[in-house]
Amino acid sequence: MDVITAILERRSVRRFARRGVEPEKLGHLVKAAIWAPSGSNIQALHFIVVTAPDMLTALKSVAPGLFSLPPAVIAICVDRQRAMSKGGTGGSLLGMMDACFAAQNILLAAQAEGLGTCVIRSFHQGSVRTLLQCPQEVVPELLVTVGYPEEPLPRAPRRRPWSEVVHLERYAGAGASALGLEGGGDP
Amino acid sequence: MTPGIDDTPVDLAGLGEGLKRLLCYLAASARGLLTEPAEYGPLRLMEAASRLIETMQVAGMSDPALEKAFHHIERSKEQLLSGAAGFGESVDAVLDAILESE
């Protein structure tokens, strides 16, 4: 699958088939995450792969943004101490940004493997940290659910019209049509 | 085990476990909603309703009215998440499903 197809066809999947995800496929996703860019190359991320049903159930109970029980969750955590020591006072923000880039790599790699994913930010950080037994300086920033999607696949939530959000040279410059973009909204 | 709906045995330990998880969900939701968009409030309430029915199902306490309500709850969540219209009507249908069965 080429990258642009993966980008356009990816949807946030919130219903998964019961089938588990092969460990080597989860390994591919984590490898993709590790090779994401890193601000100042701080390399402050940790990835905790959760597949045990009792752990997933416990995570779900403190994650209001998690709507069904997925076969796997990858928790993307930032070592804030390392982020600050390598990235200066802005290190925490860099760590957070790194987590987002890593998450996007996971989503696209999963799409290429035929897997569905959803990024989850609505969870109680302290409780997830406790459940995952992270040390104090390691903070879970994003959870990514992973599994084989249940049919039917979700419809794409609309994007704003391109003419509203794409600008050429300056904010007031209408950019969409000059860049060959017509319409918008649907992929 | 205690007799439940239609004398199906109720799994009290399972029920207690499920309710404890629901309690965590409610507290985590309250915490999150302090900073989340206002429309997440109705969504979290419907999700709590759906988790409560799941807990009752696992404990052997479900009935056809709850099954019907569950279906409308799931639809309401999808409507809110995808930006589709009809959330309010689906919530009304949840209440109808339960009240009509009484």
Ligand SMILES: Cc1cc2nc3c(=O)[nH]c(=O)nc-3n(C[C@H](O)[C@H](O)[C@H](O)COP(=O)(O)O)c2cc1C
């Ligand atoms: C930072 C971030 C946090 C998100 N948190 C949640 C969440 O807690 N629960 C959820 O179901 N979806 C969550 N999402 C998914 C968005 O709702 C979804 O990406 C958006 O509706 C667009 O849909 P699409 O991903 O299918 O294109 C999150 C997405 C991002 C980027």
